[in-house]
Amino acid sequence: MTTDEMADLRKLRYNSTVVHLDQVHPDLMVLRVKPDFPRPAYLAGQYCALGLGNWEARVEGCQAETLKPEDLSKLVRRSYSISSSIYQQPGHLRDMAQDDFVEFYIVLVRENFDGRVPALTPRLFALKPGDRLSMGEKIVGHFTSELVKPGENVVLLGTGTGEAPHNAIVWDLLRKGHTGNIVQACCVRLRKDLGYFDTHRQLMEQFPNYKYLGLTTREPGMTRKVYIQDCITSGELEEALGAPLDPAKTHVYLCGNPKMIGVPVKDKQTGVRNYPEPTGVIEILEKRGFQADNAATKLKGNIHFEEYW
Numbered sequence: 001m002t003t004d005e006m007a008d009l010r011k012l013r014y015n016s017t018v019v020h021l022d023q024v025h026p027d028l029m030v031l032r033v034k035p036d037f038p039r040p041a042y043l044a045g046q047y048c049a050l051g052l053g054n055w056e057a058r059v060e061g062c063q064a065e066t067l068k069p070e071d072l073s074k075l076v077r078r079s080y081s082i083s084s085s086i087y088q089q090p091g092h093l094r095d096m097a098q099d100d101f102v103e104f105y106i107v108l109v110r111e112n113f114d115g116r117v118p119a120l121t122p123r124l125f126a127l128k129p130g131d132r133l134s135m136g137e138k139i140v141g142h143f144t145s146e147l148v149k150p151g152e153n154v155v156l157l158g159t160g161t162g163e164a165p166h167n168a169i170v171w172d173l174l175r176k177g178h179t180g181n182i183v184q185a186c187c188v189r190l191r192k193d194l195g196y197f198d199t200h201r202q203l204m205e206q207f208p209n210y211k212y213l214g215l216t217t218r219e220p221g222m223t224r225k226v227y228i229q230d231c232i233t234s235g236e237l238e239e240a241l242g243a244p245l246d247p248a249k250t251h252v253y254l255c256g257n258p259k260m261i262g263v264p265v266k267d268k269q270t271g272v273r274n275y276p277e278p279t280g281v282i283e284i285l286e287k288r289g290f291q292a293d294n295a296a297t298k299l300k301g302n303i304h305f306e307e308y309w
């Protein structure tokens, strides 16, 4: 494809600009995107699509991709939760209504062992401030804090960039002066994978009802080698929450790796909900009286979840 053809496709297919890019490390970034259209209203926790053309360059060191010539001019789109850096400046929460951009927290998937070659993140990580891309005009999703009542406790458990919507929800609760206790735990491999860690430290100093647990699985020292499930069964989560995990007054949010979440699958013949192996958080909490949302039956419980794949 010629440079002129690429320029024409970008003009035709892109509707947004990268206005800020914070590369936490080569495989993790906070990206702010300003759409050409008025930024749609959205609820904390929702997501939208980002897209780039197959003609764009990919960063080095990723699984090789072979494209058919007819696919070269196509756009590849994926869903991304809207994140929040929470603070405008130290001590002052953002006024997101004033922001003309949307913030995303994205990890580079270098290799996909599930089959298809990662198509979008190797291209997103080649972006620079000022570059253009496509952003979906609809911001959607049910993973929001609308059901949380004043004074209820909120627990947000994520893996990796599954922290993104939790940051938006934490921002939303704190700016509304939520009085219940809020605990966020995020499980990553290494300390450097906690891209918003300093923000959470500041929040804990400012808001006595907010606690953040950064859990690292491959780097003992910062915490211990621990997974989200261990953190619940050991009692560490309740200790951080400063209260028992009481289904009557606690909402739990789960986001990221489906294995951590562990959504049960209903057996079509028996109607029995079977929990997957290894044990996920939904199984642990449902055995303690919590109830996960169920999109099929439209049941709204007190465990809300967003699977990233």
Ligand SMILES: Cc1cc2nc3c(=O)[nH]c(=O)nc-3n(C[C@H](O)[C@H](O)[C@H](O)COP(=O)(O)OP(=O)(O)OC[C@H]3O[C@@H](n4cnc5c(N)ncnc54)[C@H](O)[C@@H]3O)c2cc1C
Binding pocket: 047, 078, 079, 080, 081, 082, 104, 105, 106, 107, 109, 112, 113, 114, 116, 117, 118, 119, 120, 121, 122, 160, 161, 162, 164, 165, 306, 307, 308, 309
């Ligand atoms: C509702 C929703 C919101 C999402 N929000 C985010 C977000 O805020 N930040 C984000 O980084 N990703 C998010 N994702 C995942 C995102 O849509 C893409 O799947 C991901 O960026 C990989 O895209 P890709 O084209 O490079 O690879 P794909 O070809 O899409 O490869 C998908 C594979 O990559 C792996 N993978 C996908 N996402 C992740 C991840 N976050 N961490 C580790 N491994 C992953 C899994 O093995 C998955 O099978 C979200 C997904 C959904 C459904």
